[in-house]
Amino acid sequence: MERNRVALITGAGRGIGRGIALELARIGFKIAGCDILYEPKNTRSGLFEVRGEAAKLGAAFLPIEGDVSNPAEHDRILSAVLAEYGRLDVLVHNAGVAPEVRTDVLQTTPESFDRVMGVNMRGPFFLTQKAVPRLLETAAGDAGVKPAIVFITSISAVVSSTARAEYCLSKAALSMAARIFADRLAESGINVYEVRPGLIQTDMTVPVREKYDALIAAGLVPQKRWGFPEDVGKAVAGLVQGYFPYSTGLILEVSGGMDIRRL
Numbered sequence: 001m002e003r004n005r006v007a008l009i010t011g012a013g014r015g016i017g018r019g020i021a022l023e024l025a026r027i028g029f030k031i032a033g034c035d036i037l038y039e040p041k042n043t044r045s046g047l048f049e050v051r052g053e054a055a056k057l058g059a060a061f062l063p064i065e066g067d068v069s070n071p072a073e074h075d076r077i078l079s080a081v082l083a084e085y086g087r088l089d090v091l092v093h094n095a096g097v098a099p100e101v102r103t104d105v106l107q108t109t110p111e112s113f114d115r116v117m118g119v120n121m122r123g124p125f126f127l128t129q130k131a132v133p134r135l136l137e138t139a140a141g142d143a144g145v146k147p148a149i150v151f152i153t154s155i156s157a158v159v160s161s162t163a164r165a166e167y168c169l170s171k172a173a174l175s176m177a178a179r180i181f182a183d184r185l186a187e188s189g190i191n192v193y194e195v196r197p198g199l200i201q202t203d204m205t206v207p208v209r210e211k212y213d214a215l216i217a218a219g220l221v222p223q224k225r226w227g228f229p230e231d232v233g234k235a236v237a238g239l240v241q242g243y244f245p246y247s248t249g250l251i252l253e254v255s256g257g258m259d260i261r262r263l
């Protein structure tokens with residue numbers, strides 16, 4: 001059981017980010033959840049619903065309004081965590097967007113390309129730069145801590161989808177960002193991990209629910225089911241507890257076996 005360690009999770013208001021926040025809350029983390037959607041009066045969905053669920057688990061949850069794609073907001077987001085808890089142990093880059101419209105790669109627009117890259121890759125890249133000194137300060141003050149950064153990429157980092165090229169490109173680039181930061185920070189004591197979800201039931205996959213239902217029934221996923229946010233949350237919880245101390249740069253796929261090449 002973790003005690004007093006603090007995790008910042010981006011995009012924590014719903015879906016996979018919510019699942020990660022609650023799994024880390026369950027094992028004793030104090031949580032800071034950042035999201036672009038911030039509605040204090042809404043306790044039925046979004047950050048303030050997640051805060052209520054975390055409270056049921058006995059965990060502190062700080063909701064922070066923030067747009068990860070905007071580097072001008074990064075200092076404020078991190079300072080809010082430090083002001084509330086006095087430390088930062090774990091950063092989970094989860095916030096991400098799909099293209100608003102699926103478009104053949106021959107018609108991808110510069111606007112959609114920039115939007116998806118801005119949230120999924122450029123934002124986490126620069127937020128990492130700003131978070132590292134805070135993670136190191138926390139580690140310096142406490143010999144027992146195991147600081148970690150987790151990048152939530154996707155199987156789309158390596159699987160082509162011709163109707164959402166900008167998404168695949170953003171996740172491939174984010175995967176390389178994870179590798180580069182793992183390399184750069186290896187000696188510092190901050191371990192960096194990449195988690196690659198497969199088909200996970202969230203609001204993001206609502207538009208393709210029936211398409212993937214049929215593909216899963218036809219055998220696309222060896223474990224023959226959708227993934228759920230808690231599947232990803234448990235994987236992240238496993239990584240950040242310190243049981244992979246000699247495995248920085250690890251890529252953990254959470255896809256029900258989709259990475260198994262099959263005949």
Ligand SMILES: NC(=O)c1ccc[n+]([C@@H]2O[C@H](COP(=O)([O-])OP(=O)(O)OC[C@H]3O[C@@H](n4cnc5c(N)ncnc54)[C@H](O)[C@@H]3O)[C@@H](O)[C@H]2O)c1
Nearest residue numbers: 011013015016035036067068095096154197200202203204
């Ligand atoms: N659902 C899947 O099948 C799947 C598969 C692989 C990877 N992923 C990745 O997992 C992550 C979470 O996906 P999800 O399915 O939970 O999506 P989702 O759309 O259900 O939730 C994403 C959350 O991120 C927030 N967000 C979006 N843009 C933001 C920004 N600029 N700043 C801060 N917060 C922002 C949203 O408000 C929302 O709360 C994404 O990075 C996604 O690419 C999802």
